[in-house]
Amino acid sequence: MRKGILALAAAGLVVAGGLSACGNSSNSNAGSGSSPAAKTPLIGVILPDTKSSVRWETADKPFLKQAFDAAGVKSDIQNAQGDPAQFQTIADQMLTEGVNVLVITDLDAGSGTAVIKKAQAAGVPVIDYDRLTLGGGAQYYVSFDNVAVGKLQGQGLQKCMSAINAPKGAKVAEVNGSPDDNNATLFAQGYDSILNPLYADGTYSKGPNQAVPKWDNAQAGTIFEQMLTSAPDIKGALVANDGMANAVIAVLKKDHLQMPVTGQDATVQGLQHILDGDQCMTVYKAVKTEAKAASDLAIALAKGQKPTTQQTVKDTTLNKDVPSVLATPVAIYKDNVKAVVDDGYVTKADLCTGDYAAKCTAAGIS
Numbered sequence: 001m002r003k004g005i006l007a008l009a010a011a012g013l014v015v016a017g018g019l020s021a022c023g024n025s026s027n028s029n030a031g032s033g034s035s036p037a038a039k040t041p042l043i044g045v046i047l048p049d050t051k052s053s054v055r056w057e058t059a060d061k062p063f064l065k066q067a068f069d070a071a072g073v074k075s076d077i078q079n080a081q082g083d084p085a086q087f088q089t090i091a092d093q094m095l096t097e098g099v100n101v102l103v104i105t106d107l108d109a110g111s112g113t114a115v116i117k118k119a120q121a122a123g124v125p126v127i128d129y130d131r132l133t134l135g136g137g138a139q140y141y142v143s144f145d146n147v148a149v150g151k152l153q154g155q156g157l158q159k160c161m162s163a164i165n166a167p168k169g170a171k172v173a174e175v176n177g178s179p180d181d182n183n184a185t186l187f188a189q190g191y192d193s194i195l196n197p198l199y200a201d202g203t204y205s206k207g208p209n210q211a212v213p214k215w216d217n218a219q220a221g222t223i224f225e226q227m228l229t230s231a232p233d234i235k236g237a238l239v240a241n242d243g244m245a246n247a248v249i250a251v252l253k254k255d256h257l258q259m260p261v262t263g264q265d266a267t268v269q270g271l272q273h274i275l276d277g278d279q280c281m282t283v284y285k286a287v288k289t290e291a292k293a294a295s296d297l298a299i300a301l302a303k304g305q306k307p308t309t310q311q312t313v314k315d316t317t318l319n320k321d322v323p324s325v326l327a328t329p330v331a332i333y334k335d336n337v338k339a340v341v342d343d344g345y346v347t348k349a350d351l352c353t354g355d356y357a358a359k360c361t362a363a364g365i366s
Contacts, residue, residue, distance in 0.1 A: 040072070040073060040074050041073045041074065041100045041101070041299070041302030041303060042073070042074045042075070042076065042097065042098060042099050042100055042302075043068060043073055043074070043075045043076075043099060043100060043101045043102075043103065043295075043298045043299070043302055044075070044076050044077075044078075044091075044094035044095075044097070044099035044101070044102045044103065045061075045064055045075060045076070045077040045078070045102075045103040045104075045129070046078055046079075046080055046087060046090050046091060046094070046102070046103070046104045046105065046115075047060060047061060047077070047078070047079045047080070047105050048079070048080055048082065048087075048105045048106070048107050048131075049079065049080065049081055049082035049107070049214075050079060050081065050082075051082055051214070051215070051216065051217065051243075052082075052178075052214065052215035052216075052241070052243065053215070053241060053242070053243055053265050053267070054243075054267055055265055055267070055287055056079060056105070057079065059287040059288070059291075059345070060129075060130075060287055060290075060291055061077050061079075063287060063288050063291035063292070063295075064077060064103075064291045064294065064295055065077055067291060067292055067295035067296070067299075068295055068298075068299070071295070071299045073299055073302060076094055076097065076099065078090045078094075080107060082107065082214060083107075084107045084108060084110070084111035085111075087104075087106075087107050087111050087112075087115065088111055088114060088115055091104070091115040091118065091119065092118070095118065095119060095122050095124060099124060100124065100301070100302040101124065101125055101126075101127065101298045101301045101302045102115070102119045102124050102125070102126045102127070103126075103127045103129050103294055103298055104116070104126060104127070104128060104129060104133070104138075105128075105129045105130050105131050106128070106131050106133045106136070107180075107214075108180040108181075109133055109134045109135055109136065109180065109182075109317075112128075112131075112133035112136050113133055113135050113136040113137075116133060116136040116137055116138050117136075117137070120137070125139045125140075125301045126138040126139060126140075127139065127140045127141070127142060127294055127297055127298055127301075128140070128141040128142070128143075128322070129142055129143070129290075129294050130142070130143050130144075130183070130290065131143070131181060131182060131183050132182050132183075132313060132315065132322065133182075134182050134315055134316060134317040134318075135315065135317035135318055136315075137315070137318060137320070138322065139301075139322075139323070140297050140307075140309065140322065140323050140324065140325075141313050141322045141323070141324040141325075142290060142293045142294040142297065142324065142325045142326075143183070143290065143313075143324070143325075143326055143327075144285045144290065144326060144327045144328070144329050145326045145327070145328060145329065146183050146186035146187055146190070147186050147187075147189050147190040147193075148190060148328065148329055149186075149187055149190060149264060149283050149285070149329045150186065150187035150188060150189060150190020150191040150192070150193070150194075151190040151191065151193060151194055152190075152281075152283050152329060152330075152331040153187065153190065153191045153238060153240070153262045153264065153281075153283060154190065154191035154192070154193065154194025154195050154238065155194055155331070156262050156280060156281035156283075156331055156333070157172065157191070157194075157195070157236055157238050157260055157262050157280070157281075158194060158195075158198065159280075159281075159333075160236070160260035160262075160280035160281065161204070161235070161236050161260055163260075163280075164259075164260065166204075166235050166236065166260075167235075168202060168203065169202055169203075169204065169205050170204050170205070170235035170236060171204070171205045171206075171207040171231060171233050171234050171235055171236075172195065172199075172204045172205070172206060172207055172234070172235070172236045172237070172238060173207045173208045173209070173224070173227050173231070173234045173236070173237045173238070174188075174191075174195075174206075174207075174208070174209040174210070174237075174238045175210065175212060175220055175223065175224055175227075175237060175238065175239040175240060175244055175248060176188050176209070176210065176211040176212065176240050177211065177212065177215055177240040177241065177244075178211060178212060178213055178214050178215045179211040179213065180213075180214075181215070184211065184215075184240060187240055187264070188240075191238055195238065204236070207227070207231045207234050208226075208227035208230060208231055208234070210223050210227070212240075212244060215240075215241065215243065215244065217243045217244055217246065217247045218247065220239070220243075220244035220247040220248065221247030221248065221250060221251050224237065224247065224248045224251050225251045228251065228255065228257075234259065235259055235260075236259050236260045236261075237259060237260070237261045237262070238262050239261055239262050239263055240262075240263075240264060241263055241264040241265050242263035242264060242265045242266070242267040242269060242270030242273075242279075242282055243265075243267070243269075244263075245261050245262065245263035245270060245273065245279050245282075246269055246270070246273065248261055249261060249273055249278045249279060252278075253278075258277075258278065260280040261273075261278065261279045261280060262279070262280060262281055262282070263279055263281070263282040263283070264282055264283040264285075265282065265283070265285065266282050266283070266284035266285070266332055266340045266345060266346070267282075267346075268346050268350050268351050270282045271332070271337050271340060271346065271351055272351065272356055274332070274333065274334050274337055275334065275337060275356060275359040275360070275363060276359070277334070280333070281331055281332060281333050282331075282332050283329045283330070283331060283332065284329065284330045284331075284332045284339070284340050284343075284345065285327065285329050285330075286327060286330075286343065286345065287345070288344075288345070289327045290327055293325040293327070294325075297309075297325070308323070309323040309324055309325050310325075311323075311324045311325060311326050312324055313326070334363060335363075337351075337363050337365065338363055338364045338365045341365050348360065348365055351365070352365060
C-alpha cells in the first residue's frame, strides 16, 4: 500500500514537475540579462472555512505556504470562515493589495463567480482549488478525481456491508455534501454509480437521501437522526466526509446502534473511528500533492508564464473545458490506516493518543 500512495504522489507531480522546469528555465534566462530584479510576485489564496473539514487549516494552508516560501514568492493565505460576503471582501483586499494570481476554493457558485470576474477584469488569473466554480471561468482547476472519490465510497460501503453479512434488501441512507458544492455532486455521481445497480437488483434498498447544507456537521447529525426516526431499519450509511461521519456515529452511539459508515478526508478523527470499528472506511486525498500542483501553477502564472496541463474538466454551465490537474484518491480501511501515517499526512503522535496507542500497534503503526 505504501508503494501505491507514493505512486499517487508521483502521478500528481508529473505536470507540476513540468511547470517547475519551465520556471527554472525562465529564471535562468532572466538572470543572464542586466535588467533590474523584478518585483517579488504575490499570490493570494482564499480557503473556504474551518467547519466542513479541518484539512483547510491543518493541511492545505501549511502545504501551500511551504511551497510558496520555497519558491521565494510572497503569499497571503486567508480563510473565509464559511461566509460568502467575507469571501468577496478578502478577494477585494487581495486585489487592492496587488496579488499577481488568485487561488480560491469557493463557497458557492455565485460568490465564486463574482470574485473570478472581478479578478480577471483586473488582469489577475484565477485557479479554482479543490472545487470547480461552475460558470466562473477560472483559467485552471486543481483537485482530485472527485467521481473516483465517490466510487471508492460506494465500493467501500458495499465491502463493509458484505463483511457484516447484511441481509438482501438492507436499507442504505445517503448523507450527501452541500447542494451548492459541485464536488458534492461529483461524489454522489461516483457512489450512485456503484449503489444504484445494487438498489435496482435488490441487493440493497435505497433509504433516506439528503444533502447537508454547507457540509455542516451538526446539521448532518440532526438530519441523520431524522432519517433513523423515519426509517429505523437503516443498515448502512453512505456519508460524504469524515466530519459528517463523526456526527452520524455520535447519533448511532446514542441509540446503541452500529452499522457501516463511510467518510472522506482521512482526518485523525476519521482514522480513529476506523481503528475503533465505528467507521468502515475513508478516502485519503494526498493534499500535499494537490497543494503542490496548485502552487506550481500559481508560481508559473505569477512569473508571467502560460503553463499547460494534461487534463481538462468540463464546466457544465459554460460548456467549456477547464485546464486541470487531477490527483488520484485512495480508499483507507483498518488494514491500511498505516499508509496515511507513512505518507506523512497525519502523525503517529496525533493519531495514537491514549487508548489508540494499542490500536495503532495492532494496525502496524509503530
